[in-house]
Amino acid sequence: MVNLTINNRPVSVPEGTTILDAAAGIGIMIPHLCYLRDINEIAACRVCQVELQGKEKLITACNNKVEEGMVIFTNSPKVRETRKTIVRLILSQHDCRCAICVRSGNCELQKIANDLGCIENPYNGRIEHNDWNPEFPIIRDNAKCIKCMRCIQVCEKIQTLHVWDVVNTGSRTTVDVANGRKIEHADCAACGQCVTHCPVGALREKDDIGKVLAALNDPETITVVQVAPAVRTAWGEDLGMPGDVATEKRLASVLRHIGFDYVFDTNFSADLTIMEEGNEFIERLKNPDKSRLPMFTSCCPGWVRFVKSQYPEFVDNLSTAKSPQQMFGAVVKSYFAKKADIDPSRICSVSIMPCTAKKAEAAYDNMSSAGYGQDVDYVLTTREFARLVRGEAIIPEALPEEDFDSPLGTYSGAGVIFGATGGVMEAALRSAFYLVTGKNPDADAFSAVRGMNPWKEAAFNVGGNEIRTATVHGLGNTRQLLDAIKRGEVKYDFVEVMACPGGCVGGGGQPIRDGQELAKDRAPILYSLDRSKNIRFSHENPDVLKMYEEFFEKPNSPVAHKLLHTDHHA
Ligand code: HC1
Ligand code: SF4
DSSP, X not given: OXXXXXXXXXXXXXXXXXXXXXXXXXXXXXXXXXXXXXXXXXXXXXXXXXXXXXXXXXXXXXXXXXXXXXXXESSOHHHHHHHHHHHHHHHHTSOOOGGGOTTTTSOHHHHHHHHTTOXXXXXXXXXXXXXXXXXXXXXXXXXXXXXXXXXXXXXIIISOOOOEEEESOGGGOEEXXXXXXXXXXXXXXXXXXXXXXXXXXXXXXXXXXXXXXXXXXXXXXXXXXXXXXXXXGTTTGGGTOOTTTXXXXXXXXXXXXXXXXXXEEHHHHHHHHHHHHHHHHHHHXXXXXXXXXXXXXXXXXXXXXXXXXXXXXXXXXXXXXXXXXXXXXXXXXXXXXXXXXXXXXXXXXXXXXXXXXXXXXXXXXXXXXXXXXXXXXXXXEHHHHHHHHHHTTOOGGGSOOOOOOSSTTOOOHHHHGGGSTTHHHHHHHHHHHHHHHSSOOOTXXXXXXXXXXXXXXXXXXXXXXXXXXXXXXXXXXXXXXXXXHHTTSOOOSEEEEESSTTSXXXXXXXXXXXXXXXXXXXXXXXXXXXXXXXXXXXXXXXXXXXXXXXXXXXXXXXXXXXXXXXXXXX
């Protein structure tokens, strides 16, 4: 152990502990802007300066380790003044029009500046604007970038994509797309992880709230909304609501209050996805030519973008099933429109997603199978949804809980767990077991695929066949897994990939909390919803079964292929 004093208090911590952590251990918070544990420990912002007795120069707390006998002051007059000067210098190069920034109220720079009492600024620096493609799901505003380097590190270390880099030199140093490329040519997965780790508003999602409001206000338009599984775990976070108030039934009520004509659930089409993908998997398994095994899940658009740009040799291994979002869109403008006797050209189909890549997915040319424009017209992230609620001056706590509409609002426990890493695999195995044996397994028989381990392997006996599975989340982990498959070190039949750490609950469109990973806190909400359902198998969702009876006939039928599957090469 190493003994030192911090602010005159004795501390004893293991060797190798940083000053930042040693102070946190006794309840002393040292302000910082750029630090992210294990990802960005480079002291780029210099805000975490502390005084070390006997040294004239201040030192940074996030990347300096404790030493025996150190005497540290984290908040001496010298530290306070220096820290304030550093923050003012950062502010001098930052577009400080906070009132028109999406991160207002949730900005780490704004908070520190306020905490330090930076109510005026003697420094006047250069604020550099940049050109950007306004249609790309990820928007960069360099006038707000504080050069903390978090986006560079997250994209490189977690997602292994190296989209961002430092550009220019001296006072013009900033962050931009690496190698002088445009973002649309940079192999960006659009996962949004750089956005959720940005401390300020330099990165955000493309804002589609205005388009949704226009549709809601058009009397000729019929608005249909779907809500992704993971949204229900986090929609209350940016609205300051505790979990027991921010329930999915209150979410349905809020959406109805906003004015959506039909309030449906992506969980319904998650069950539909399992019907299609489960049958497809059994077919591939039966095929003596095993060339399309392992089969990869295809519901995560960040992953699909990644495999297409990084490992095109595996594209044929993707399931051809569209994602639940896109199946839902195609069903709304075909089956549902027919059933409800609505002209599909009047429908505006909106989805609320924990994901930024879903915006890109909805806009692909081939995602218009129903024949009435895009199957999903607009995608709002969970964060945009919270802004929409606030903009509409709705107080969700004051609204009653309500059910989703029928028939596309019904779901099984298997549908809701899609939003957590391992959920798609578990839901698929529950139904694959039934398809092979004609009997339901115990609903929790495949729980070995749950949890936050980055790369989980499990093998299950399904009707005498051993099915080897892998579940992976985060694109860096995915790269390792794909490389291991290529080297022949591992062999699987079925692989689930989610681009974001923890799956969609940790998605790039979810509420932001100082760059913290919140997936592990949100996933249990989905598993408890699963346990609470009477129906826990996708193949028992009564409304999905009815839709097959009335419209699709059977999984993988020609009409199912036209509306529910896609060609990943298109
Ligand atoms: Fe997901 Fe999915 S689980 S991809 O993470 O398959 O976004 O929640 O909606 O489409 O169902 C996201 C979540 C989501 C799809 C489903
Ligand atoms: Fe990298 Fe994802 Fe950000 Fe694209 S969206 S730059 S892939 S972290």
